[in-house]
Amino acid sequence: MPDAHPADRIDDLSKEDLLKLIPDFMHRILVHYALWFTEVRHQMGMPQALAMLDSAFKKSLAIQMKRLGETLGFKVVDGLPAVLAGLDKTALLDLIDAMAKNWLANDGIWFQAVEFSRGMNDAKRCNDSCWAHFSPFEAWNIKRLLGLGEMPGLTGLARALNFRVYARLNTQSTFFEDDHTLVFRMNVCRVQAARASKGLADYPCKSAGLVEYAYFARGIDSRIATECIGCPPDAHPADWFCAWRFKITNPA
Template identity: 60%
Template sequence: MGITESVAQAEKDVLVKLVMDAFRRIIVHYGAWFSEVEHQIGMANALEVEKEVWDASLSNQITRLGATLGFGVEGGVPAALKALPREALIDLIEKVGINWLANDGIWFQAVERNFGMADAKRCNDTCWTRFSPFEASRIKSLLNLPEHGGIPALKEALTYRMYAFINKQSIEDVNEGCIIFRMNDCRVQAARKRKGLSDYPCKSAGLVEYPYFAKTIDPRIETVCIGCPPDEHPDDWFCAWKFTLAGE
């Protein structure tokens, strides 16, 4: 065994904390690898490498944990997860989406608290240059969308985003090559509204988030912002975006 004597003799509560901290280190190390590969050899290459890495890494980790903790594994997935009924899986997906948004907000607030709003917004906007194409790539793979699926592929992909699990959104068909996407109810903005606060000015992030997502689904798709805070908007949506297939 490679466990050091100091770890082997540690108190049980320290060992429990160490297990949780080890998962934390894996998550951060995984993200650091992705970020650096993207920086060194480009986003497209990083996305392809990550597909290979995830399958191998997840299989190793789940299989080893299953054997250690005594839970079954089927096809690289905990058997208990596969055994859940549809309703429970749908509820779980929503809760995971809420956790994702909370995690995002905690990061933003920590940077804002320590370094100010400008730095927090800059970090947030830059994160979207990586997360948005990553999320689009994962959805594209999950749904087996074609490389140049056009507007139909984008319409389907938009319904599988993390935001789609927790916000209310709608899509209007303008024609075969154009849609208008509206975020009708946004968890973040709705919470601010309940507190009597003005809209969070998220347009700078949206101008990265939506074009990067659409271009990853199909590089021919152009994105135009119709409105996004701090822009004025009607009561029935917070932001709206027009997606058009080039040449349509």
């Protein structure tokens, strides 16, 4: 079988092949970046890894934006392409929503890649484990964004839930049952609604939810305990797909 690319060096590739190589390089950068974080977390623990990630992300973003701007000829303002600063609020929200949809699409693509290769059980196992890592990371990110402090309590959690990626995709609500109890409901779930529109039963996401919400809540405030009120395959009313109760275990 002849070589797909007979060139011996990148410089010898055709323009068409160079165009294909650009997203390939981007892919390598993203995976390598993630592997660095994963290995630091493995060897030094999550708190140390997050502290180093904070520094690495700021430096990496600045370097990459500056270099890409110089190469492609776009202006960089405050570390970001100037075109973004020129967008109005509506356009920026549209962009954030598009990014959220891409995030969810990636999640589904990975799930199906494992499911079609190894079966549903392995896909769910990998999915649940992934949430055990992503939820604390997202909680850490949001705490930094909002300046919530170390133990912001249930009020902080209620705010933080509104800044998850999922908050741009689904319809959700929160309310306080009492001073030490917060209830969160996923009123409209994009994934489950899509299944319902096709006449399919709810996807049984409870195993992932038990990890996702508990780890996120503890990431916001280590005193918060999580209880599942209901989540598929549990039966649920028409006005929510899953619901969770959060309590402060040792209120000051």
